[in-house]
Amino acid sequence: MSAIVSIEKYTSSPESLKKSIELCEGFKNLAPSDRVLIKPNLVAWDDQFPIAPFGVYTTTRLVEDLIICLKDFGCGNITIGEGSVQLKKDMGTFAAFEGLGYKAFEKKYGISLVDFNQSKSKIFTYHDENELHIAEEAVDTDFFINFPVLKTHGQTKVSLGLKNLKGCLKLKSKRHCHNPASGLEFSFSHIADFVKPSLTIIDGIYALEKGALHFGNAYRKDLIIASTDILGADMTGAKIIGYDAGEIDHFQHYAKRCGKSPDLADYEIRGEKIDDHIQPLKWDWTWNKDNTGPGIFEKLGVSGVALPKYDDSLCSGCSPIANMSNILALSAFKGQPLPQVEILNGKKMQARPGYDKTVLLGNCMIKANKENDNISEAIKVKGCPPSENDVVDAMKAAGLDVNILAYYGYMKQQSEKYNGKEGYETEFFITT
Numbered sequence: 349m350s351a352i353v354s355i356e357k358y359t360s361s362p363e364s365l366k367k368s369i370e371l372c373e374g375f376k377n378l379a380p381s382d383r384v385l386i387k388p389n390l391v392a393w394d395d396q397f398p399i400a401p402f403g404v405y406t407t408t409r410l411v412e413d414l415i416i417c418l419k420d421f422g423c424g425n426i427t428i429g430e431g432s433v434q435l436k437k438d439m440g441t442f443a444a445f446e447g448l449g450y451k452a453f454e455k456k457y458g459i460s461l462v463d464f465n466q467s468k469s470k471i472f473t474y475h476d477e478n479e480l481h482i483a484e485e486a487v488d489t490d491f492f493i494n495f496p497v498l499k500t501h502g503q504t505k506v507s508l509g510l511k512n513l514k515g516c517l518k519l520k521s522k523r524h525c526h527n528p529a530s531g532l533e534f535s536f537s538h539i540a541d542f543v544k545p546s547l548t549i550i551d552g553i554y555a556l557e558k559g560a561l562h563f564g565n566a567y568r569k570d571l572i573i574a575s576t577d578i579l580g581a582d583m584t585g586a587k588i589i590g591y592d593a594g595e596i597d598h599f600q601h602y603a604k605r606c607g608k609s610p611d612l613a614d615y616e617i618r619g620e621k622i623d624d625h626i627q628p629l630k631w632d633w634t635w636n637k638d639n640t641g642p643g644i645f646e647k648l649g650v651s652g653v654a655l656p657k658y659d660d661s662l663c664s665g666c667s668p669i670a671n672m673s674n675i676l677a678l679s680a681f682k683g684q685p686l687p688q689v690e691i692l693n694g695k696k697m698q699a700r701p702g703y704d705k706t707v708l709l710g711n712c713m714i715k716a717n718k719e720n721d722n723i724s725e726a727i728k729v730k731g732c733p734p735s736e737n738d739v740v741d742a743m744k745a746a747g748l749d750v751n752i753l754a755y756y757g758y759m760k761q762q763s764e765k766y767n768g769k770e771g772y773e774t775e776f777f778i779t780t
């Protein structure tokens with residue numbers, strides 16, 4: 349029998365979600381006595397430059413709708429768990445829970461909130477003894493509901509159900525997934541082998557193009573995609589934002605290993621027609637042909653400095669400072685060629701010849717280039733991840749007259765980019 353995927357228009361709460369669950373028979377294997385774990389996508393929290401929530405976070409409104417559906421079904425043991433990336437001290441999962449109104453659910457519905465980063469873990473091995481440390485609550489549950497957002501991703505093209513499970517990993521394993529040896533998509537495609545979601549619901553109230561934390565463009569879609577089959581849900585979501593299953597490596601890894609069809613024609617789609625909702629969204633940022641900086645560098649005539657494009661080994665810890673270094677390099681540009689400096693990030697970049705100085709961002713880069721003869725003078729920015737201040741100091745030491753205020757201005761603009769825009773009200777990110 350084909351797995352069922354439902355596509356439902358969001359028109360009202362909680363009716364739309366209820367209908368999408370019914371259409372895909374999502375509670376077929378749920379018992380009222382089950383321990384239910386809901387895993388939304390609450391990527392990270394930033395109090396200094398608040399991340400505009402649209403298309404980034406699972407909407408609080410749909411999470412509340414799900415709790416209502418579960419309560420109506422008779423479920424009394426409900427937990428919401430997430431392991432957000434901690435960008436700054438004390439800005440972890442509970443800051444996200446607080447900021448998005450989840451704390452109110454505890455009192456209102458008697459549910460529990462769990463920070464996977466603080467959980468005990470269980471260790472699972474995959475492919476030649478690679479280890480994944482997974483938060484205990486994510487595996488010790490009867491009914492796991494995976495609740496990602498309809499979004500693209502700069503390293504994996506899409507970030508849907510399979511990718512959302514990365515938030516169940518302990519920090520050590522999140523970083524392990526970015527190891528150059530096995531590769532990001534191969535590594536995280538294994539999490540679903542151990543966590544085993546019973547239901548995947550993709551929140552498509554908004555869809556995110558060029559998805560990342562502060563960056564990206566959100567579009568109002570008002571869709572809910574649901575399935576008891578994680579790959580079916582993911583392939584449907586991907587198709588709606590313009591990607592065939594064959595283009596997504598982690599779909600292919602998962603399908604092959606689990607003996608599942610990577611062809612949407614083998615799934616039963618109920619509700620809305622996919623073709624009526626396809627809106628291709630870009631996932632990638634353009635880079636100069638010689639890999640020396642984002643496309644904007646070429647447009648503005650920035651030369652001298654080189655910032656190669658991030659790769660899949662760059663983990664969430666260093667991702668913000670990699671973005672920051674691009675903006676800082678731009679702030680140093682005053683119409684004249686910049687010093688010959690190369691700035692590297694992630695775990696596998698290799699310094700190229702021809703630069704007077706090479707800035708190595710983070711412990712991984714320092715290690716990966718310790719015997720690189722192409723380096724004339726290394727400026728090592730230690731840390732895992734390094735601090736913003738150390739990155740600024742290193743770029744100044746490399747001769748770049750960077751201006752941190754330009755970075756702050758850009759981040760503020762990103763935080764406020766939807767202000768006053770119709771359809772982007774924060775009502776979906778507060779409790780009723």
Ligand code: SF4
Pocket residue numbers: 523661662663664665666694695709710711712713731732733734
């Ligand atoms: S140094 Fe950066 S890339 Fe390496 S593990 Fe730490 S945060 Fe990740």
